[in-house]
Amino acid sequence: MATIKDVARVANTSPATVSRLLNGGRVKKATETAILKAIQELDYRVHTMARGLKTKKSYTVAYIVPDLTNMFFAQIAKGAQEIFHQAGYSFMLLSADNNPEREEEILRFLLSKKVDGILLSSVTTSNQQVKEIMEDIPVVLIDRVLPDLEADTVLVDNVNGAYLATEALIAEGHRRIGIICGPQELLTGRERYRGYIRAFEDYGLALNESLIKFGDFEISSGYAQMCELLKQPERPTAVFVCNYYMCLGAIIALNEKNIKIPEDLSFVSFDDYELSQVYNPPLTAVEQPMVEIGEEASEILLRRMADNSKEKIVKRLKTKLIKRGSIKKADSLQLNG
Amino acid sequence: MATIKDVARVANTSPATVSRLLNGGRVKKATETAILKAIQELDYRVHTMARGLKTKKSYTVAYIVPDLTNMFFAQIAKGAQEIFHQAGYSFMLLSADNNPEREEEILRFLLSKKVDGILLSSVTTSNQQVKEIMEDIPVVLIDRVLPDLEADTVLVDNVNGAYLATEALIAEGHRRIGIICGPQELLTGRERYRGYIRAFEDYGLALNESLIKFGDFEISSGYAQMCELLKQPERPTAVFVCNYYMCLGAIIALNEKNIKIPEDLSFVSFDDYELSQVYNPPLTAVEQPMVEIGEEASEILLRRMADNSKEKIVKRLKTKLIKRGSIKKADSLQLNG
DNA sequence: ATTACAACTGAAATCGATTTCAAAATCCTA
DNA sequence: TAGGATTTTGAAATCGATTTCAGTTGTAAT
DSSP states (O other): OOOHHHHHHHHTSOHHHHHHHHTTOOOOHHHHHHHHHHHHHHTOOOOHHHHHHHHSOOOEEEEEESOTTOHHHHHHHHHHHHHHHHTTOEEEEEEOTTOHHHHHHHHHHHHHHTOSEEEEOOSOSOOHHHHHHHHHSOEEEESOOOTTOOOEEEEEOHHHHHHHHHHHHHHTTOOSEEEEEOOTTSHHHHHHHHHHHHHHHHTTOOOOGGGEEEOOSSHHHHHHHHHHHHHSSSOOSEEEESSHHHHHHHHHHHHHTTOOTTTTOEEEEEOOOHHHHHSSSOOEEEEOOHHHHHHHHHHHHHHHHHOOOSOOOEEEEOOEEEOOSSOOOOTTOOOOO | OOOHHHHHHHHTSOHHHHHHHHTTOOOOHHHHHHHHHHHHHHTOOOOHHHHHHHHSOOOEEEEEESOTTOHHHHHHHHHHHHHHHHTTOEEEEEEOTTOHHHHHHHHHHHHHHTOSEEEEOOSOSOOHHHHHHHHHSOEEEESOOOTTOOOEEEEEOHHHHHHHHHHHHHHTTOOSEEEEEOOTTSHHHHHHHHHHHHHHHHTTOOOOGGGEEEOOSSHHHHHHHHHHHHHSSSOOSEEEESSHHHHHHHHHHHHHTTOOTTTTOEEEEEOOOHHHHHSSSOOEEEEOOHHHHHHHHHHHHHHHHHOOOSOOOEEEEOOEEEOOSSOOOOTTOOOOO
C-alpha cells in the first residue's frame, strides 16, 4: 500500500507538502495537481493509525449500548450515526450485552483506541470507571444516568409520558389500573412509576398496592407480572406496561388466558414500535423520540469535543401519547361530562 | 497518558523489554514484577494506534449491515460480536443505511482504519469495490451475495425454508396460496420464491400468476401487496409472506379489512421474531438461525485472517418451520387421509 | 536592480509502539 | 572456576503520518 512518501516521490515533492495539501494547507496549484494525480495513480489513502498517532485524534466516536438487539438503542444509534457521519467522524457501535464486566472491557478498549468521544447507555450503576474516563474523553450519557455523576445527559421525560398514559386510562373512567413497572434501579423505571403515582394523586384517586407490579423490562417479567395481576381477587380493568418488551410478555399472557384488549382489559404501554400498529386492535402507546435522542446526544458530544469547558447539559426530550384502539371506556363509567 | 517509555523508566528497564512482556515474550521474573507494578502505578495502556502502525494489524474487525434497526442483522451482529470478543478482537458494527454510496464510504474508511477483516451484508449488487478490497483484507459475505464474486459466504437455506412453509399450507389442503415475494435482485428474494415454486411442482399443483406478488422486504410493500392479493376475484385461502417486515405490513392490511387469521386466511411467514408469539393466534413461521449465522461467519473470518490460502467456503445453515396457530385446514378439504 | 514581504517548500523531529541483533548476564557442566 | 550454552536485555531502526522552522521562490514597490 502506498504511503505519503510514495506520493511525494511520484509527485516530485516532499511528504510535508503532501500532508499539507491533505489537511487543507496552501500549496501551489501546480504542486496540487501533481500530488492529486499521484494519489490517484497510487490509490493512496491516509493511514489513519499513523495520522492518529501524531495528531492524538482518531476522528472516531463510539456508542456503547446494553443490547444490540434492543430496538430502543438501535434507533438511537441510527440517529447518532447520521450526525457523526455528517460531521466526518466514524462511528462504532458496541454492545455490552447487559454485562457490566463487558462494559468495563469495552471502555478500556476504547481508551486504548483513543476514541475522541463516547456515547454511553450504561448497564452499570457505578460511576467510578466512567468518572475516570471523563477526565480524558468527553462522555455523553443516554437514557441511563449514573448516580452522582455530573455529565452531559440526554433522556426522555419519563414522568410525563407515564402520566399521560395513566391519565388516558383515568379519563376513560378506569379506577382499577394496574401497572407493570420497570426495575427501580433504573431511572427510567423509577420515573415511569412516579408518573403513574402522580396521575393518581392529581386525580385524587387512591393507589392499590396489589395492582402495582415490578418487572425488569424483559419479556419474561412482562408475562409473569401480567399473570400476577390477573390473579388478583379484583382484576384491574386497565393496565399500563412500562416498556415494550414487558408489553410483549404481557400480551402473550393475555392471549393465553384469552383476555381480549380492549373488551376485557384496556391497555397502554411505554414505547411505540411496529407491533403497536400491527396488533389488533392497534395499541395506544407512549412514543419516545429515539432517533432524536441519538441526534441530540451526538450534537452535544460534538460540541463537547470541540470545547470541553462549559458546564454540563442535561437534555430532556418530550414523549408523546399515541392514541389508538386499546383503551375502552370503563363499564362503571360515571363521569361528570 | 503514560507511554511504554515511562513504564520502562519506572521499572528501571528498557521499552523493548516492556514490549516483550506485553506481547508474551520471556522476561526474568523480577523484571516482570517490576514492570507490572509500574504499569499498575502509571495506569498504562497500550496505544493501539502506535502498535498497529508497527504491526500493521489493528485487531479490529467490522460488520457492515444494510440497516442497524433490522432485527435480522442485529441478531447476526450479536453472534458475531460474541465470537470476536472471545478471540480478543474488537468489533465494529456499521450501518450503510441502505445506501450504496454510504457503503462505499464505509469500506474506504475501513481500509484506512486497517481493519483486519470484514463481515459484509452488502446493499449493492456490484462487486467491483469489494473485489479490490478482498485483495488486501479478508471478507466474509453474509446473507447478501454478490454476483460472480468468489468469496466466503454464510447464508441460509432459503429454498428449503420457503418449501417447508408452502408445503405446510398445501398439506392442510390449501390450493389458492398467495405469496408476497422479496425483491428478485436479492438472492434471498429469488430463493424463497423458488422454494414456493418447487413445492407446487413437487405436489403437482398449478401456479396461479395472479397470486404471486412482489414486494421489497419493507413494511409498506407488505401492506400494498396484501391489498393486491385481497383484490383478486378469487381470493387466496392462504398466504406465504417472504420476510418479517412485509409480514407486519400484510397484517396491518388484514386488520384493516377485518380479515381474521386463520379463520379467513391461513398465514405463514419467513422470519420468526417476538411478534409471532405475541400475535393472536401465534404465527407459524420459518425461523432462521441468526445468531449462528453471525457466529459461523465470524469463525470463518477468523480462520481466513490466520491463513488466507484455502479455497472459499460457502456455508448454508438450516431453517426451521415453527408451527403455531395461523394455519387452518382448507374448507374444501378433500385429502386422501 | 534592490529591497521587503508574502507564499511555498522540505529536512528533520516526533508520536508510541515493535523488532532485530549484538552484548550482557546467568546458568550449567566438567 | 573456566568455558560454553542459554537467557535476558537494550540501543536503534522502523512503521506512516504531522508539524516546525528555516530556507527558497515569487511578487511588488521603490
